[in-house]
Amino acid sequence: MKTAILNIGQIISGNWRYPITPGNSILLEEEQICKVGEVTGSDIDNSDVIIDAAGSVAVPGLIDSHVHITFGDYTPRQNTVGYLHSYLHGGVTTSISASEVHVPGRPTDPDGVKALAVAAKKCFENFRPSGMRVHAGSLILEPGLTSQDYQDVVSKGVWLAKAGFGAVGDASEYIQLVTEARNAGLFTTLHTGGASIPGSFPITGEDLIKINPQVSFHINGGPVSMEDKYFEVIARDTEIAMQVCTAGNLRTAILCAEMAKKHDAFERFLIATDTPTGSGIMPLGLIYTISQISSLADFDVAELIAAATGNVAKCYGLSSGFLKAGYDADVVLIDAPLGGTKSDALSALKNGDPCAVGAVITAGVPRFVGRSRNTPPPVRKIEVIKSNIIDMYEG
Numbered sequence: 443m444k445t446a447i448l449n450i451g452q453i454i455s456g457n458w459r460y461p462i463t464p465g466n467s468i469l470l471e472e473e474q475i476c477k478v479g480e481v482t483g484s485d486i487d488n489s490d491v492i493i494d495a496a497g498s499v500a501v502p503g504l505i506d507s508h509v510h511i512t513f514g515d516y517t518p519r520q521n522t523v524g525y526l527h528s529y530l531h532g533g534v535t536t537s538i539s540a541s542e543v544h545v546p547g548r549p550t551d552p553d554g555v556k557a558l559a560v561a562a563k564k565c566f567e568n569f570r571p572s573g574m575r576v577h578a579g580s581l582i583l584e585p586g587l588t589s590q591d592y593q594d595v596v597s598k599g600v601w602l603a604k605a606g607f608g609a610v611g612d613a614s615e616y617i618q619l620v621t622e623a624r625n626a627g628l629f630t631t632l633h634t635g636g637a638s639i640p641g642s643f644p645i646t647g648e649d650l651i652k653i654n655p656q657v658s659f660h661i662n663g664g665p666v667s668m669e670d671k672y673f674e675v676i677a678r679d680t681e682i683a684m685q686v687c688t689a690g691n692l693r694t695a696i697l698c699a700e701m702a703k704k705h706d707a708f709e710r711f712l713i714a715t716d717t718p719t720g721s722g723i724m725p726l727g728l729i730y731t732i733s734q735i736s737s738l739a740d741f742d743v744a745e746l747i748a749a750a751t752g753n754v755a756k757c758y759g760l761s762s763g764f765l766k767a768g769y770d771a772d773v774v775l776i777d778a779p780l781g782g783t784k785s786d787a788l789s790a791l792k793n794g795d796p797c798a799v800g801a802v803i804t805a806g807v808p809r810f811v812g813r814s815r816n817t818p819p820p821v822r823k824i825e826v827i828k829s830n831i832i833d834m835y836e837g
């Protein structure tokens with residue numbers, strides 16, 4: 443299947459250093475992006491689906507690197523079915539599990555957490571809720587796990603690991619667990635900041651440096667932030683990726699972005715939501731955080747979009763996150779929201795408004811075109827102008 447997107451007003455690359463790609467059209471073939479910028483007359487003639495972007499802005503599908511996945515499209519934390527479908531309508535085409543800690547009755551013994559990670563990983567390999575790609579199966583680091591255990595799960599395809607929610611008694615115990623997991627090839631992530639729920643304990647800036655994971659989860663608090671002085675230290679003196687979350691402290695999220703920029707570490711600055719949690723289900727969380735940081739501080743919207751797309755893809759080694767030939771065909775069209783004071787999506791976000799999501803395409807398949815069920819409608823008429831496909835597939 444070939445899909446052409448024409449009359450694009452602006453193309454956002456996902457690369458924060460060169461955030462705008464010239465041109466006005468994109469061609470998708472099967473599950474990959476084929477051309478970005480210009481397409482030929484025969485490309486258009488041979489397309490099965492043609493979308494008129496009507497001057498709206500094309501961005502890479504958003505990647506939320508902190509979603510509390512369980513099984514299926516269901517969150518026990520907020521007792522809600524279909525939340526991932528809602529996130530897709532907020533422009534999120536990829537979710538990365540922050541570990542399956544919300545599974546009811548989740549085990550804490552080594553065999554149990556291993557089985558949970560393997561099962562989640564394998565289930566979501568076969569299940570794309572509403573077309574979303576879900577990277578699930580993040581091993582919860584628990585006392586008693588050994589290097590052999592890590593090798594076992596890695597051999598079964600598990601590649602994510604999470605420290606900070608286990609039955610560990612003290613933050614210093616995570617030093618060995620994270621080091622061994624990392625040495626076995628797992629991509630390690632660490633809860634950062636205050637205790638998130640009764641029974642858990644804080645991870646301070648000092649702990650974060652000593653434990654040294656690949657990603658500091660919700661470095662701006664999940665939901666309570668660590669001390670201000672560590673944002674500069676982490677940006678300047680470590681290689682740790684700094685994930686800020688919507689369900690955290692906005693002031694320190696901005697501080698973190700500024701320190702990342704100051705120390706040429708913006709590539710390690712990631713925007714995620716940390717939902718569903720006690721803070722709720724937030725289908726527009728990424729859009730809100732992009733809008734809030736850009737409207738309250740000195741950042742371009744396009745570079746903040748990279749923090750929720752290309753930066754994440756690079757950090758986690760994904761094949762999505764960029765509007766570039768060869769990458770996953772995940773494209774989102776955004777626009778100014780109806781009734782706002784700005785005439786295009788980027789100006790609206792810079793103004794502090796959410797943008798409208800006008801179309802979401804994942805794996806080369808349009809999941810909806812026209813308007814999202816969760817954002818204001820776009821001001822432009824984004825529509826399908828040709829389709830050889832009998833049924834637009836969503837499911």
Ligand SMILES: [Zn+2]
Binds near residue numbers: 510716719
């Ligand atoms: Zn979380």
